Amino acid sequence: MATRSAHPLPHLLRYAKPYQLQICGAVLCSILRTLLDLAPPFLIGIAVNVVVERKTSLIARFGIQNPLTQLLVLSMLTIAVWGLESLSQYAADKLWRNLAQALQHELRVDTYNHLQSLELGYFEDRSTGILLSILNDDINQLERFLNFGAQNLINFFTRVFAVGMSFLLLAPGIAWMAMLPIPFILWGTFTFQSRLAPRYDTVRDRAGIISDRLANNISGIATIKSFTAEAYESDRVYQESDVYRRSNKKAIALSVAFQPVLRFLILLGFVLTLYLGGREVLQGSLSVGTYGFMVFIVQDLLWPFTELSEIMDEYQRAMASVRRVMGLLDTAISIPHGNNSLPIATIARQVQFDNITFAYSDRNDILKNLSLQIPRGATIGIVGATGSGKSTLVKLLLRFYEVQNGRILIDDINIRDLNLFDLRRCIGWVSQDVFLFHGTVAENIAYGSFDASHDEIIHAAKLAEAHEFIVQLPLQYDTIVGERGQKLSGGQRQRIAIARAILKDPPILILDEATSAVDNETEAAIQKSLAMITQNRTTIAIAHRLSTIRHSHCIYVMNDGQIFEQGQHEELLALNGIYASLWRVQSGTH
Numbered sequence: 333m334a335t336r337s338a339h340p341l342p343h344l345l346r347y348a349k350p351y352q353l354q355i356c357g358a359v360l361c362s363i364l365r366t367l368l369d370l371a372p373p374f375l376i377g378i379a380v381n382v383v384v385e386r387k388t389s390l391i392a393r394f395g396i397q398n399p400l401t402q403l404l405v406l407s408m409l410t411i412a413v414w415g416l417e418s419l420s421q422y423a424a425d426k427l428w429r430n431l432a433q434a435l436q437h438e439l440r441v442d443t444y445n446h447l448q449s450l451e452l453g454y455f456e457d458r459s460t461g462i463l464l465s466i467l468n469d470d471i472n473q474l475e476r477f478l479n480f481g482a483q484n485l486i487n488f489f490t491r492v493f494a495v496g497m498s499f500l501l502l503a504p505g506i507a508w509m510a511m512l513p514i515p516f517i518l519w520g521t522f523t524f525q526s527r528l529a530p531r532y533d534t535v536r537d538r539a540g541i542i543s544d545r546l547a548n549n550i551s552g553i554a555t556i557k558s559f560t561a562e563a564y565e566s567d568r569v570y571q572e573s574d575v576y577r578r579s580n581k582k583a584i585a586l587s588v589a590f591q592p593v594l595r596f597l598i599l600l601g602f603v604l605t606l607y608l609g610g611r612e613v614l615q616g617s618l619s620v621g622t623y624g625f626m627v628f629i630v631q632d633l634l635w636p637f638t639e640l641s642e643i644m645d646e647y648q649r650a651m652a653s654v655r656r657v658m659g660l661l662d663t664a665i666s667i668p669h670g671n672n673s674l675p676i677a678t679i680a681r682q683v684q685f686d687n688i689t690f691a692y693s694d695r696n697d698i699l700k701n702l703s704l705q706i707p708r709g710a711t712i713g714i715v716g717a718t719g720s721g722k723s724t725l726v727k728l729l730l731r732f733y734e735v736q737n738g739r740i741l742i743d744d745i746n747i748r749d750l751n752l753f754d755l756r757r758c759i760g761w762v763s764q765d766v767f768l769f770h771g772t773v774a775e776n777i778a779y780g781s782f783d784a785s786h787d788e789i790i791h792a793a794k795l796a797e798a799h800e801f802i803v804q805l806p807l808q809y810d811t812i813v814g815e816r817g818q819k820l821s822g823g824q825r826q827r828i829a830i831a832r833a834i835l836k837d838p839p840i841l842i843l844d845e846a847t848s849a850v851d852n853e854t855e856a857a858i859q860k861s862l863a864m865i866t867q868n869r870t871t872i873a874i875a876h877r878l879s880t881i882r883h884s885h886c887i888y889v890m891n892d893g894q895i896f897e898q899g900q901h902e903e904l905l906a907l908n909g910i911y912a913s914l915w916r917v918q919s920g921t922h
């Protein structure tokens with residue numbers, strides 16, 4: 333993630349470059365609206381001028397002598413100013429809000445797309461809740477800031493600049509009185525902000541932790557219930573929510589203390605103008621009119637400062653969120669695409685692991701100098717103790733992780749040099765823990781083969797021995813499987829996953845414990861189908877149940893990250909090693 337110290341605003345502005353025109357328009361409309369909003373004191377001044385000076389008034393200088401006509405002109409001018417103000421307010425609101433929507437939409441989609449292209453290890457190191465809070469809360473926070481905060485910020489600067497300038501032009505001698513508190517207010521505001529920023533960062537982090545806990549608990553609800561851990565979980569949620577509350581409390585303590593201090597400084601400016609200005613009037617060095625104007629307008633100069641803390645507060649919250657979103661967008665992709673394409677039509681389906689060594693980050697080597705070669709169209713079986721690295725081996729072929737040493741080749745091309753999409757498109761992977769999406773059975777089978785016809789889906793389901801149970805479901809292929817497929821049994825989920833891989837029709841097929849949850853009879857039926865399906869493909873089957881891989885062209889026995897034995901079923905039995913003893917245990921012949 334990006335460093336916390338780097339200011340996120342330039343980053344955001346760079347990101348918003350395509351919206352430059354819209355941003356300029358929105359800024360101009362906001363400035364215009366604020367300037368028009370300042371018109372009333374001037375209009376009142378002119379009105380007083382008309383009724384007091386009559387034929388020598390300001391308007392009379394434009395050749396309108398009749399005071400009643402002058403008032404009419406002034407009324408028309410007021411209507412025009414009000415009308416224009418409403419129009420610029422409408423335009424500013426519309427532009428800012430649309431900008432907020434466009435930027436929010438683009439940021440969310442880009443952040444999601446970037447997230448999707450990050451390697452698996454990134455997701456394993458972070459919790460879903462924290463990533464979700466970036467994709468949702470932080471991006472929404474930015475929307476809130478663009479909807480209101482940005483306008484407030486511009487309004488503030490415009491107001492202070494316009495009023496300050498008219499002060500200096502109209503009464504330069506006493507302008508300093510009103511402006512005296514400004515440096516103190518600014519110093520106070522920025523000191524306050526620098527203290528508030530880290531507190532808001534903590535609040536955002538804490539929000540991520542809570543959302544993580546909630547997401548985790550909701551997906552683990554069955555486990556919570558079965559262990560009657562409701563009270564324990566309630567307590568954990570309570571504790572984390574309390575830490576969040578306390579971190580917010582720290583931010584609030586600082587945030588609310590600022591306003592009263594600020595008011596006091598403003599009061600100082602007001603009283604100084606009131607007293608010293610009045611004294612100058614009494615001494616005859618300041619006109620009554622200017623003094624009146626000064627006292628009236630000093631509030632317009634200083635009161636916006638009371639909002640400054642709130643504006644900066646909103647700004648800091650938004651920047652904390654931008655920092656997190658940009659941090660995610662800046663995360664480098666550590667498994668990039670290679671330059672070579674691998675067209676499915678021409679692939680020879682030859683797979684080779686050449687002396688590979690692999691360790692997950694900060695762990696010991698899982699695979700050590702492992703080599704194996706799978707000729708085109710062959711089916712190999714991999715067996716071995718749990719945790720010996722079987723699943724890791726096939727995940728390396730999918731390039732979910734990068735090998736530290738050695739090469740993995742498909743058709744003699746290092747998979748690092750292949751376009752990742754081409755690589756993964758030519759591999760069908762039925763993983764150990766099947767993931768189904770919330771949706772219908774048909775949608776899940778067709779996942780990845782989005783153009784498949786209904787007949788093709790049914791055909792794949794039949795080959796995976798899934799058709800029979802699917803037609804028993806309430807809405808058959810249109811039955812919703814629930815989140816992660818929780819409305820189906822483990823064996824049913826596996827068969828849908830097999831159907832999904834069959835429908836993909838990949839040149840290389842990986843079956844990682846693909847039939848571990850189905851009964852022996854169904855497995856035998858699936859084996860028959862697979863024998864047909866795997867005929868023209870290179871297949872890697874991982875299984876604990878040896879009957880599953882018994883007929884493979886070659887069986888590899890893995891132990892402690894290395895291949896200990898290899899050969900066909902009969903050869904391995906004759907070897908009388910690990911495989912033979914496993915077989916004896918499973919077939920009950922020991």
Ligand SMILES: Nc1ncnc2c1ncn2[C@@H]1O[C@H](COP(=O)(O)OP(=O)(O)OP(=O)(O)O)[C@@H](O)[C@H]1O
Nearest residue numbers: 456692695698717718719720721722723724725764
């Ligand atoms: N993402 C990961 N990060 C860190 N270590 C991991 C990760 N995935 C697996 N491991 C570790 O790597 C080792 C090999 O795991 P792997 O899943 O490849 O074993 P396996 O042979 O397929 O086991 P099983 O038969 O139980 O499925 C295990 O010790 C496991 O704890």
